[in-house]
Structures are given as C-alpha cells and as structure tokens.
Amino acid sequence: MSALRSVFSRSRLRESRLSVPILALAVILLFDFVFVPGFFNLEIRDGHLFGSLVDILRNSTPTVALAIGMTLVIATGGVDLSVGAIMAIAASVACILIDPRIVGLNLQGDITAVVGDPTYSFVPIPIVIVASLAVAVVCGLWNGVLVSFGRIQPMVATLILMIAGRGIAQLITNSIKIIIFNDSFAFIGNGFIVLPFSLFIVVALFAGAWLLTRRTAIGLFVESVGISFRASLYSGINEKRIKLFAYAFCGFCAGVAALIAVSSIRTSDANQIGLYTELDAILAVVIGGTVLGAGGRFSLLGSLIGALVIQATQTSMYAIGVAASAITAVKAVMVIVVILLYSQQVQDLGRRIAGRLARRQAAA
Amino acid sequence: MTDPARDIVVMESIDKSFPGVQALKQVSLTLAGGEIHALVGENGAGKSTLIKVLTGVERPDGGTITLDGAEVSIRSPLHAQSLGISTVYQEVNLCPNLTVAENLLIGRQPMKLGHVDWNAMNRQAREILQGLDIEIDVTRPLGSYSIAIQQMAAIARALVISSAKVLVLDEPTSSLTGHETDQLFRVMRKLKGEGIAILFITHFLDQVYEVSDRVTILRNGALVGVYETAVLPRLTLITLMLGRSLTELDDINQHKIESSQHIGTEPLLQADGVGLVGSIAPFDLVLHTGEVVGLAGLLGSGRTEMAQLLFGIDQPTEGSLTMDGKRVRNFSPIGSIERGVALCPEDRKAEGIVADLTVRENIIMAMQASRGWFRHLSTSDQYAIADKYIKLLSIATPSADQPVRNLSGGNQQKVILARWLATNPRLLILDEPTRGIDVGTKADIQKLVLSLAEEGKSCIFISSELEEVLRTSHRVVVMRDRAKVTEFAGEVDERAIMNAIAGGEA
Ligand SMILES: Nc1ncnc2c1ncn2[C@@H]1O[C@H](COP(=O)(O)OP(=O)(O)OP(=O)(O)O)[C@@H](O)[C@H]1O
Numbered sequence: 031m032s033a034l035r036s037v038f039s040r041s042r043l044r045e046s047r048l049s050v051p052i053l054a055l056a057v058i059l060l061f062d063f064v065f066v067p068g069f070f071n072l073e074i075r076d077g078h079l080f081g082s083l084v085d086i087l088r089n090s091t092p093t094v095a096l097a098i099g100m101t102l103v104i105a106t107g108g109v110d111l112s113v114g115a116i117m118a119i120a121a122s123v124a125c126i127l128i129d130p131r132i133v134g135l136n137l138q139g140d141i142t143a144v145v146g147d148p149t150y151s152f153v154p155i156p157i158v159i160v161a162s163l164a165v166a167v168v169c170g171l172w173n174g175v176l177v178s179f180g181r182i183q184p185m186v187a188t189l190i191l192m193i194a195g196r197g198i199a200q201l202i203t204n205s206i207k208i209i210i211f212n213d214s215f216a217f218i219g220n221g222f223i224v225l226p227f228s229l230f231i232v233v234a235l236f237a238g239a240w241l242l243t244r245r246t247a248i249g250l251f252v253e254s255v256g257i258s259f260r261a262s263l264y265s266g267i268n269e270k271r272i273k274l275f276a277y278a279f280c281g282f283c284a285g286v287a288a289l290i291a292v293s294s295i296r297t298s299d300a301n302q303i304g305l306y307t308e309l310d311a312i313l314a315v316v317i318g319g320t321v322l323g324a325g326g327r328f329s330l331l332g333s334l335i336g337a338l339v340i341q342a343t344q345t346s347m348y349a350i351g352v353a354a355s356a357i358t359a360v361k362a363v364m365v366i367v368v369i370l371l372y373s374q375q376v377q378d379l380g381r382r383i384a385g386r387l388a389r390r391q392a393a394a
Numbered sequence: 395m396t397d398p399a400r401d402i403v404v405m406e407s408i409d410k411s412f413p414g415v416q417a418l419k420q421v422s423l424t425l426a427g428g429e430i431h432a433l434v435g436e437n438g439a440g441k442s443t444l445i446k447v448l449t450g451v452e453r454p455d456g457g458t459i460t461l462d463g464a465e466v467s468i469r470s471p472l473h474a475q476s477l478g479i480s481t482v483y484q485e486v487n488l489c490p491n492l493t494v495a496e497n498l499l500i501g502r503q504p505m506k507l508g509h510v511d512w513n514a515m516n517r518q519a520r521e522i523l524q525g526l527d528i529e530i531d532v533t534r535p536l537g538s539y540s541i542a543i544q545q546m547a548a549i550a551r552a553l554v555i556s557s558a559k560v561l562v563l564d565e566p567t568s569s570l571t572g573h574e575t576d577q578l579f580r581v582m583r584k585l586k587g588e589g590i591a592i593l594f595i596t597h598f599l600d601q602v603y604e605v606s607d608r609v610t611i612l613r614n615g616a617l618v619g620v621y622e623t624a625v626l627p628r629l630t631l632i633t634l635m636l637g638r639s640l641t642e643l644d645d646i647n648q649h650k651i652e653s654s655q656h657i658g659t660e661p662l663l664q665a666d667g668v669g670l671v672g673s674i675a676p677f678d679l680v681l682h683t684g685e686v687v688g689l690a691g692l693l694g695s696g697r698t699e700m701a702q703l704l705f706g707i708d709q710p711t712e713g714s715l716t717m718d719g720k721r722v723r724n725f726s727p728i729g730s731i732e733r734g735v736a737l738c739p740e741d742r743k744a745e746g747i748v749a750d751l752t753v754r755e756n757i758i759m760a761m762q763a764s765r766g767w768f769r770h771l772s773t774s775d776q777y778a779i780a781d782k783y784i785k786l787l788s789i790a791t792p793s794a795d796q797p798v799r800n801l802s803g804g805n806q807q808k809v810i811l812a813r814w815l816a817t818n819p820r821l822l823i824l825d826e827p828t829r830g831i832d833v834g835t836k837a838d839i840q841k842l843v844l845s846l847a848e849e850g851k852s853c854i855f856i857s858s859e860l861e862e863v864l865r866t867s868h869r870v871v872v873m874r875d876r877a878k879v880t881e882f883a884g885e886v887d888e889r890a891i892m893n894a895i896a897g898g899e900a
C-alpha cells in the first residue's frame with residue numbers, strides 16, 4: 031500500500047518518476063521468472079558471461095545510447111525522429127572507410143564472394159570511429175539548426191533527415207552492402223571483456239552524459255528552456271545554443287549506437303540499420319519519466335531503465351514464442367500503459383484510492 | 395448586514411497542509427448574499443489556498459463547508475461551478491489562441507442544426523462584455539489583447555454561469571488600470587445588488603475600503619478575525635495583517651532624501667534617440683549612478699517597451715545607447731547581464747518564473763547564465779545564495795528545494811527579484827516589481843531599492859501605482875502613447891504628473 035501511495039504522491043514526483051520504470055522492469059522480470067524456465071541462469075564460458083540477462087543488456091546497448099541523447103532533446107521540448115536514419119548514415123561512413131574497394135567495382139549479385147582479410151582496413155580504425163561520430167554530430171547539428179534558428183517544429187524538422195537519411199546512406203556506399211571483416215572493428219559490438227564490450231561503451235557514454243549535464247549548467251539550462259523558453263531567454267540563457275547542443279549530442283549518441291550496431295552485424299545495410307529505433311528511443315525516454323512534448327525535468331537514469339524495459343520485454347516475448355510482428359503490438363500497449371501511469375487524472379485517482387484504503391485500514 | 399439567515403457559504407475550521415507547510419489552520423469564513431467580502435493577508439498567508447478549497451481545486455484536510463445551510467463536499471472545480479460557485483483565479487487561465495467569444499462561451503456554445511452557431515455565439519459574447527462596458531472585437535484571439543482585457547474576459551466568463559450564487563475573485567485588479575478597476579467595481583456592485591456573495595482578494599487596501607462590506611484577515615495560515623470594513627481603521631487593518639505596525643513608509647521618504655545626496659555626476663547609461671519602429675518612439679534618457687528613475691504612465695504607454703529595449707530583449711532600430719561611455723552593440727539579455735544590467739519582467743508567469751524548477755534553481759539561473767555553461771555554481775554555493783535571498787526578501791517557502799510553482803503568487807514575484815539581485819547588477823530595471831505583493835513587503839522592496847541606490851547602483855522603477863513611483867524615485871519620466879513625454883525632477887507635483895500621464899495639456 032505504501033508503495034502505491036509513494037507512486038502517486040505528488041510531492042515525491044521526482045522519485046516517483048523513477049519508480050514507474052523500476053516497477054515496469056520488475057514486472058517483466060517477474061513474468062520471466064514465472065514463465066521462462068532458466069531465464070536467470072548465468073554461466074561462464076571461455077571467460078565470458080552468458081545468459082538471457084546478459085543478452086538483454088547487450089542487445090539494449092544501441093537503444094540505451096539513443097535514449098541518452100533523446101532524453102536531452104525531449105527535455106528541451108523537442109523530439110528527434112531522425113536518429114535511426116543518422117545511424118544508417120554513420121554506419122555507411124564507417125563501412126566505406128574500412129573497405130571502399132568493392133564500391134568502385136559496382137559488383138552485382140553475391141558480394142560475399144569478396145573474402146576479406148580480418149586485419150584489413152582502408153583507414154586506421156580510430157579514424158573510422160572518429161569520422162563516423164563526426165558525421166553523426168553534423169547530422170545532429172543540421173537538425174539543431176533547423177529547430178533553433180529555423181524555428182521549425184522539431185517533429186517536422188527531424189522528419190526531413192528521417193526520410194532523406196537512408197537515401198544518403200545508400201549513396202555513400204553506392205547501394206552496396208559492405209561486409210566488414212576487420213576484427214578489431216567488430217570487437218566494438220561483438221567483443222567480450224567478461225561482459226560484452228558494448229556495455230562498457232554505453233556505461234561510459236552514460237557517465238559522460240551525466241557529468242556533462244549535472245556537473246555543468248547544461249542540465250539546468252536544458253530543463254529551463256524546455257519548461258519556459260521565454261523565461262530562460264529573459265534570464266540570459268542562450269536558448270538557441272542549448273537546443274543546438276541537445277540535437278548535436280543526440281546525433282553523437284546515434285553515432286555511438288551505429289558503431290555498436292554495424293560492428294555487431296558486420297554489414298552496412300542502409301535499409302535495416304537502426305530501423306524504427308527512433309521509436310524505441312522515444313518510448314524509453316517516456317517510460318523513464320521525461321515528458322514528451324512538454325519537456326522540462328529529465329532523468330537519464332530513467333531513460334536507461336526505460337531502454338532496458340523495452341529490451342527485456344522484447345527478449346521475453348521471443349522467449350515465450352511470440353512472433354516478431356506481434357511485438358509491435360506489445361509495444362503499443364506499453365505506450366498506452368505508460369501514458370496512463372503518468373497522467374494526472376490516473377495519479378489523482380490512485381492517490382484517492384490509496385487514501386481511502388489507508389483510512390479503511392486505520393478504521394479497522 | 396450579516397443576518398445569519400442570509401449566509402450562503404459557511405466554511406468552518408478548515409485545515410490544509412502541503413508537505414512542509416501548514417497553509418491553513420482552523421480557518422473559518424462566512425459569505426452572506428449581497429455582500430462584498432474582502433480577504434486580505436500577507437503573501438503566503440493562505441488566501442489563494444482558502445479559495446481553492448472553496449472552489450474544489452484542493453480538498454481540505456479537515457473542517458466543513460456549508461452551502462445554503464447544507465453541508466457539502468466539493469469534489470472538483472466543475473462540481474463547485476454546478477453548485478453556483480464561480481471563480482477567477484490569480485493567474486489568467488484562458489486559452490490565448492482561441493477567440494474572445496470562444497473563451498467566454500466554450501462549453502456552452504449556442505448550437506444550430508448540430509453545429510456551433512458562430513454568429514449567435516459572437517453576438518452573445520459581445521452582449522456579455524457590453525454588460526461590463528467593454529467594446530472589443532470578440533472574434534480576435536484573446537492573446538492579442540492586454541492582460542487587463544484578458545482578466546476582464548476571465549471575469550466575464552465566470553459571470554456567464556447564470557446560476558452563480560458566489561463569485562470568487564483572486565487578485566483581479568493586480569493588472570488593471572484605475573479606470574478598469576472602476577468598471578470592475580461597478581459590475582461587482584451590480585451583482586451584489588442581485589444578491590450574489592462576492593469574495594474579493596486584493597493587496598490594495600484602498601480597494602478594500604472602497605468596495606467591501608466586511609473583511610476577513612488571515613495571517614500565517616490562521617484566521618485573525620472578521621471585521622466590518624467601515625469601522626476598521628486602516629492602520630489597525632495593517633497591524634492585524636502583518637502582526638506589526640508599518641512605520642517604514644515615513645522612513646522611506648527620509649531615506650530617499652538622504653540617498654539623493656549620493657547621486658553621481660557621470661552618466662552610467664545614456665540613450666540618445668533610441669527607438670524601435672512600431673514599438674516605441676525615439677527617446678533620450680540619462681541615468682546616473684545611485685539614481686532611481688521612475689517610469690510613470692498608463693498600461694500600454696510604452697514603459698515595458700522601453701525597459702525591454704534597454705535590456706536588449708528587442709534591438710533598437712535607431713539611436714545609440716552608451717553605458718560607461720562605451721557604445722552598446724550587443725543587444726541581448728546576456729550582453730546586458732554582462733554589462734551589469736538586470737530586468738525583472740512584468741509578466742511573471744510567461745517571462746519570469748520557470749514553474750517546475752526549484753526556488754534555488756530559479757534564483758541562481760541568471761547568475762549561472764552569466765558564468766556560462768562550464769563555470770558551474772556548486773550545489774553548496776547555490777544553496778548559500780538561495781538561502782541568503784530567501785531570508786533577505788522573506789520568501790515564504792518550506793525550503794530552497796520547493797518547486798517555485800508551489801509558492802504563493804507574491805512569493806514567486808520575490809523569487810524573480812532575488813534572481814536579479816543575485817547577479818549583483820549596477821542597473822536594475824524593475825517592471826512592476828510589487829504587483830501582487832503585500833503592503834509590508836512592498837515597503838521592504840521600496841526600501842531595498844533606495845539602499846541599492848545608496849550603494850551606488852541605479853534603478854529604473856516602473857509601476858502603475860503613481861504613489862509608489864513618487865516615493866522611491868529621484869526623478870520621474872512620464873510615458874504616453876509609446877513615447878517619452880516629459881521628465882520631472884526634484885520636488886514633484888503629483889497633479890502635474892497625473893496631467894502628463896493622462897495627456898491633458900495643462
Ligand atoms: N501546491 C502546493 N504545494 C506546496 N505548498 C503550497 C502549494 N500551494 C500553496 N502552498 C503554500 O501554502 C502557503 C499559502 O499559499 P497561498 O497561495 O494560499 O498564499 P496567498 O495568501 O494566496 O499569497 P499571495 O498573496 O502571495 O498570493 C504558501 O506558503 C505556499 O507556499
């Protein structure tokens with residue numbers, strides 16, 4: 031009962047924001063505990079940790095990376111629909127830099143015929159990484175310029191790149207799926223240091239984002255711009271620069287997600303990489319308690335847990351044999367539940383019910 | 395007058411607490427039909443909370459509400475409306491994008507053949523407003539009118555409810571001009587004649603005496619008493635409200651005379667023919683260190699426009715502005731803050747507070763903005779600054795971590811003032827800084843302005859209350875029709891200023 035009341039207590043809104051994603055995660059894990067035998071089994075093979083839980087963590091890394099960037103954008107009162115497309119662009123850039131040979135050949139048909147050397151890379155891998163991230167940041171800046179200086183609705187502004195982005199990604203690789211044979215690049219998404227290497231990347235990204243927003247004034251300014259950009263303007267906050275930063279950072283995060291994704295599937299597939307991930311990222315942020323459309327207070331930790339909730343749901347559905355196509359429907363239900371959980375009316379109702387129950391208990 | 399048989403509303407022993415604050419302790423209030431009842435008290439005394447309990451926005455923790463002799467439990471604002479209790483809240487709560495007519499009649503639009511009958515709707519809206527002596531185009535969006543007109547529309551909307559037995563007005567006059575206030579009072583008296591009970595919250599004691607029959611006084615969430623206005627001396631009223639007597643007003647005059655000795659001779663700020671096409675005609679203005687210049691004028695006379703130009707919200711299209719002898723080129727809020735200029739804006743809700751942020755964050759915002767993104771004020775510094783100003787301005791809040799949205803209107807205003815004082819400005823532009831502020835704090839703010847002047851800071855003081863402008867300013871600039879018309883220095887003749895404001899060519 032007291033748990034119920036703390037969820038619905040308005041004064042503890044900030045904590046209660048975290049309690050929704052934590053509660054959601056607990057519900058899903060409980061479901062797995064009951065219905066999926068062996069779900070919590072962990073074993074160490076060749077010095078690597080294996081198990082469903084590790085899979086969930088590992089598969090969620092691109093979404094977590096996207097959700098971190100998306101959190102800032104949503105907190106400024108915007109949204110970025112183009113992160114999936116930015117991923118495709120950054121992935122294409124990475125692949126073309128690693129192996130530009132076959133593009134010129136314009137091969138038709140079976141490209142797997144070109145067998146690669148696991149050490150070959152056209153440019154050194156660090157440069158590949160920096161270049162892809164830089165391109166992703168440029169994409170984010172483009173969105174930011176449209177939103178802050180062009181005063182275009184964020185939804186519309188980022189829709190442009192969402193639609194054009196995959197075309198650009200195709201152009202970069204001349205519509206060819208480049209296969210990556212380079213092992214050190216593949217380590218990003220496939221490597222293990224006891225735990226999957228991509229986990230370390232995402233944890234570092236999270237820590238960096240947290241420090242950047244909470245140990246500087248950026249977090250405060252982002253929230254303030256999201257809540258009232260006029261009051262922020264009057265207080266001397268450069269609202270345009272803050273928005274520009276948020277979109278650029280979101281682009282950077284999409285770049286990180288792209289590197290993880292493309293190195294784990296080892297193919298530049300502009301039509302598949304990051305497809306629909308913008309929706310997962312937005313959903314993760316919303317589950318995490320940052321308000322879509324209104325902006326303001328944000329919680330990076332909430333978004334992180336939100337991303338885990340989505341991945342855990344997806345993995346559990348697969349585990350009990352739900353078809354991939356039906357998972358979209360499950361996500362739709364999640365959206366509805368989350369929106370209801372955060373709505374003022376439902377919270378008021380919950381508080382009233384909790385109060386009545388408490389009174390009845392006291393009377394008894 | 396207070397025949398108990400005609401008591402429409404009886405609220406008894408109402409308790410209400412919020413986390414960390416007991417907003418109401420055993421408060422009682424009775425409203426009789428055909429009376430105008432004033433509710434007064436300091437900022438944060440619990441006035442708005444009491445009426446929110448009456449109008450179903452907040453539920454009391456204890457106590458009873460009786461309506462027409464029957465005990466009721468008011469569940470929601472809608473429920474209160476259906477019981478005949480209509481309200482105009484402290485902050486205008488209408489939709490600026492909808493037309494005036496839509497705002498007035500939404501929810502009860504006249505229908506014809508299953509569609510909204512727009513002509514009938516506009517006609518009805520026009521008639522309702524004519525009842526309040528307001529002639530405006532009801533098909534224009536509400537947001538295109540002044541706050542005053544929007545306020546009148548909110549009142550009109552509350553009146554549309556034909557069965558209203560009780561009308562509650564929370565600080566309706568804080569942004570109205572004298573003439574508009576008279577209009578409102580005429581309407582209130584008319585409604586009183588029809589037997590409606592009116593509850594009226596204001597910080598203007600003149601208005602309490604002008605219009606109310608009885609007055610209920612709250613202090614610190616507790617009831618001080620109910621009095622017949624006509625027999626309650628004004629000084630007693632103030633003492634009951636504040637719990638102390640207000641002697642500062644005499645001091646202020648003395649203070650001002652003394653501080654005028656220290657006015658510097660070098661101009662701090664000088665405007666030569668500064669103007670913005672379509673907003674304000676070119677004006678000249680000189681401001682010295684240690685000087686307080688008052689801006690007097692009617693609503694819409696260009697005072698706010700001048701303030702926004704000097705602060706860099708807008709860029710002038712002509713003229714030149716110099717500060718410390720250097721020509722100003724960077725017209726932007728951040729440029730101004732760096733020069734040591736601060737603007738406490740007029741529209742608290744839209745341009746002032748960031749509602750979801752805490753008191754602490756609201757106070758340090760401008761200071762942090764001037765330090766940039768990376769020279770972050772540490773949390774302990776932030777608390778130190780916030781706590782200093784909470785104390786200095788006696789901001790009523792349980793802690794510096796309270797979201798500013800939960801503060802009473804007057805205390806929100808103080809938070810904005812604190813934000814700007816924290817930047818340690820050399821020129822402080824105050825646009826209606828005392829709107830919604832209680833009499834005690836008003837005197838405190840006026841004193842504060844003069845002390846700042848004595849420290850060598852300059853101030854531009856804008857207020858619709860001429861009395862206040864005269865009390866604090868060494869020099870008064872009069873604005874009319876978006877232009878500066880004249881200036882008065884030294885011993886000022888109030889009549890001459892009034893004439894200049896109204897445009898009577900004496
Ligand atoms: N939702 C809320 N949460 C927490 N505290 C609140 C809330 N609403 C009001 N309070 C507190 O209750 C007290 C009374 O506030 P109220 O708004 O009733 O004052 P008021 O008399 O109307 O003041 P003012 O003249 O400034 O409008 C204040 O200390 C305020 O901070």
Ligand SMILES: [Mg+2]
Nearest residue numbers: 442484802803
């Ligand atoms: Mg109030």
